[in-house]
Amino acid sequence: MTTAKKVWIGVGIVVVIIVIWLVASYNGLVSMKETATSQWQQVETQYQRRLDLIPNLVESVKGVMKQEQTIFTELANARASYAGAQTLNDKAVAAGQVESSLGRLLAVVENYPTLKSSDNVQNLMTQLEGTENRVSVERQRFNDDVKAYEVSIKTFPRSVIASMFGFTDIQYFQAAAGAEVAPQVKF
Helix, strand or coil: CCHHHHHHHHHHHHHHHHHHHHHHHHHHHHHHHHHHHHHHHHHHHHHHHHHHHHHHHHHHHHCCCHHHHHHHHHHHHHHHHHHHCCCHHHHHHHHHHHHHHHHHHHHHHHHCHHHHCCHHHHHHHHHHHHHHHHHHHHHHHHHHHHHHHHHHHHCCCHHHHHHHCCCCCCCCCCCCCCCCCCCCCCC
16 A cells, blocks of 8 residues: 555545534534523423413402502513513513512412412412422523533534534523512502
8 A cells, every 4th residue: 555545544534533523513512502492491381380370379369459450460461571572581581570570479468368378379379389499490400501502612622613503602591680689568
């Protein structure tokens, strides 16, 4: 075998290795992005469960709390805002509005002894509490998946492939501004 043939075989092997690495890296990035997207769907599933429970809680509470109509209106508007949100960021902001309004409603329920003693209201609040825990877990999983994806597209050498094929950032879920402040209800 001549030296030229050996060089061409060596070059061919290097090219094959590079192509295999490119394909594996690309497929890995696609998989990570889809994992994060799928996890966001889990977050939305829990949001939907929450949104489905809210009208039942509101109806259970409405009869006793006619004077708290503004909270019911805020909740209805927040639910509509979430339903109309198109992007992940818009949905996260709308979910924050739902949480804020829901927090005010729950604070009101805590201040009404007749509501606290209602089995229907207690059952709905327990379901809502469980849903809030699920939302929290799914958000954390989403952020974990986004972190893995972000690290992958930003570290060399995958960053080169990510930029070549248009892999872009996915936004982490962040709490809405003011979420750290507990709602206050004044009578």
